[in-house]
Each structure stands twice: as C-alpha cells, then as structure tokens.
Amino acid sequence: MNDQQLLRYSRHILLDEVGIEGQARVLDAHALIIGAGGLGSPAALYLAASGVGRITLVDDDVVDLTNLQRQVMHTTVRVGMTKVESGREALLQINPEIEVAALRERVDAARLAELVGAADVVLDCSDNFATRHAVNRACVHARVPLVSGAVIRFDGQLSVFDVRDPASPCYACLFPEDSEFEEVACSTMGVFAPLVGVVGAMQATEALKLLSGAGRPIAGRLLMLDGRAMEWTDIGIARNPACPVCAART
Numbered sequence: 001m002n003d004q005q006l007l008r009y010s011r012h013i014l015l016d017e018v019g020i021e022g023q024a025r026v027l028d029a030h031a032l033i034i035g036a037g038g039l040g041s042p043a044a045l046y047l048a049a050s051g052v053g054r055i056t057l058v059d060d061d062v063v064d065l066t067n068l069q070r071q072v073m074h075t076t077v078r079v080g081m082t083k084v085e086s087g088r089e090a091l092l093q094i095n096p097e098i099e100v101a102a103l104r105e106r107v108d109a110a111r112l113a114e115l116v117g118a119a120d121v122v123l124d125c126s127d128n129f130a131t132r133h134a135v136n137r138a139c140v141h142a143r144v145p146l147v148s149g150a151v152i153r154f155d156g157q158l159s160v161f162d163v164r165d166p167a168s169p170c171y172a173c174l175f176p177e178d179s180e181f182e183e184v185a186c187s188t189m190g191v192f193a194p195l196v197g198v199v200g201a202m203q204a205t206e207a208l209k210l211l212s213g214a215g216r217p218i219a220g221r222l223l224m225l226d227g228r229a230m231e232w233t234d235i236g237i238a239r240n241p242a243c244p245v246c247a248a249r250t
Contacts, residue, residue, distance in 0.1 A: 001027070005097070009051050015214065022212035023051065029211040030054040032115055034107075034135055035125035036083040037061070038191065039149050041073035042200030043123050043207070048091040048098055050208055055091060056101040056115065057084045070193040112138040121207045124148045125200065129175070133245075136161065136171035140246045145217070146171065147206045149199045154192050154227035156199040159237065160206050160219040163246055168219045169239040170246040177245070195227045 001009075001024060012018045012026075031052045033040050036059035047055055061083050063074045071083075078086040084102035091100050107115065116122055116138040124135045124146060132148065139146040145162040148171055162168045202223075209215040224233040241247055 005051070008095075008097075012050065012212075017214035018212050022214055025213065026208065026211050027051050027053045029120045030056070030118060031121050031123060031207055031211070032056045032058070032119035033123045033125055034058050034131065035127065036071075036073065036087045037067065037125065037127070038070045038151065038196035039125035039200040039203060040087070040123070041071045042197045043125055043149075043203045044087055044091055045073060045094060046201055046204035047207060048095045048100070050204070051095065052098065052208075052211065054099045054101070056103060056119070057087045058103045058105055058107060058115065059083045059087075060104055060106040070191060070196050072197065107134075109134060109138070113141060116144050117142045119144055121210050122146045123203050123207055124171075125203065132171060132175075133177050137245055139163070140170050145210050145219075147203045147210070149203045151191055151196045151199050153189055154195065156195050156225040156227065158199055158202050158206070158218070158223045158225075159221060160210070160217045162210070162217065162219040165219060167239060169237045170243060172245040173240040173243045174222065174237050176240075176243075192227055195225065198225065198227075 009023045012023050013020055029052050031047050033044050036057045063079050063081050063083055063086050065079055073090045074086045082104045084104050088100045088102040112134055122139050122144055124132055140163050143164055147160050149158050161170050163170055206217055209217050220237050222235045222237050
C-alpha cells in the first residue's frame with residue numbers, strides 16, 4: 001500500500017477489526033454487482049469509496065428519468081446512457097485507482113458461471129426472482145458468498161448466503177425455486193427512495209466484512225425492514241438438507 005492509499009483508507013485502517021491487512025484484502029478483491037439500479041447504486045458507491053480493487057457492474061438497462069428518484073449513481077445529464085457506463089463514470093470519479101468493468105448484458109447461466117467464478121463476493125441487486133435464483137445457483141456452484149437485498153414499497157430485506165460454511169443455507173433454501181411468489185415491480189407498486197439506500201449500503205457493509213475479515217456476516221439470518229415504523233425483524237434461516245440447489249455440495 002502506497003502513501004496515498006494509506007491516507008485515503010486511513011479511517012478503515014484505524015479500525016482494529018480491519019487494519020492494514022484487512023484493507024489490503026479489500027484492495028485485492030473483486031466484487032460482482034448484478035444490477036446497477038436502486039440497490040446497486042449505493043452498494044457500488046461504497047465499495048468503490050472503500051477501495052475494492054475491481055468492481056464489475058452487470059445491467060442491460062439505460063438510465064431513465066424515473067430512475068433518478070432513488071438510483072443515486074446516475075444523474076440527469078446521463079439519462080439515456082447505459083446504467084453500467086453511467087455507474088462506471090460515477091465510481092471512477094469517486095476513486096480513480098480502482099478498476100471498473102461495465103457489462104451491458106442480460107446474462108444467462110453460462111455467463112453467470114463465468115462471472116461469478118472470477119469474483120470474491122457477489123451482490124445481488126436485481127429486481128426479480130428469476131435473476132436471484134440464477135445468481136444463487138452460480139454462487140453455490142462456484143462457492144462464492146452472495147449478499148442479497150430487495151426493496152419494494154416501504155419494505156426491505158437483506159441476507160448473506162455463504163456456502164463455504166457447510167451449515168449456511170442458500171437463497172433457494174429460503175425461497176424455493178418451485179414456490180409461487182408474486183412478482184412485483186417498483187414501476188407499478190412504488191418504492192420509498194431512501195430505503196434502497198439503506199439496504200444497498202448494508203449490502204456493501206456485508207460485502208466489505210466478507211472481504212476484509214472484519215465482524216461477523218449475517219449468513220443464516222434474514223433481516224426484514226418495515227420502513228413505515230423503521231423496525232427490523234431478524235429471522236434465523238436453516239439450511240434445507242433436501243434443497244435441490246445446494247444439498248449436493250460437499
């Protein structure tokens with residue numbers, strides 16, 4: 001770590017739980033972020049500011065005026081630009097020392113396997129169950145920890161799924177792929193803007209804990225936020241020994 005890095009990241013280095021060694025691990029890390037919208041914006045901004053050495057943004061959408069109420073990585077002048085290129089510009093303005101890959105793709109299973117296999121941590125900031133399950137399968141196969149977040153209306157949720165721990169469940173243990181869940185979108189249901197900032201920042205927190213070795217990640221727990229009352233509910237999640245996605249892992 002050079003003198004400029006020691007100064008830039010000094011407030012992390014001062015933390016006994018992080019220190020120089022933990023910050024060095026962050027600098028050497030690669031974070032894959034699926035979705036560059038409401039959740040991906042704060043998550044990516046904090047990871048970039050914290051010095052994650054390589055960040056890959058994956059999203060196939062463009063910046064729309066309706067996004068700007070909550071997707072703080074984008075600006076009015078970048079309406080019409082791809083979200084990943086807008087995001088790359090924002091992250092490099094914060095921290096020009098990092099590497100940012102901007103992938104405008106709707107990734108299939110094979111591509112996800114390639115991307116996840118090259119990452120140290122994955123942040124699922126998508127907005128639909130099909131993508132979440134595809135990302136989970138890739139993370140289970142590659143044994144890469146997954147930080148999952150979701151927000152709709154005034155409700156948010158957060159969890160970490162880390163199959164490197166034999167006792168840890170995967171996303172499909174909590175939400176089985178064959179279950180019927182109502183797919184809702186913020187374009188029809190609405191979303192309270194600051195809550196995506198809260199959950200996205202917490203996704204960055206969990207990712208940085210995993211990368212630096214600081215603290216204890218929330219694997220095996222589901223945090224649910226009621227933004228109307230600002231109340232959190234913390235629920236334990238058990239691994240499903242018959243889960244078709246992760247049961248065969250050794």
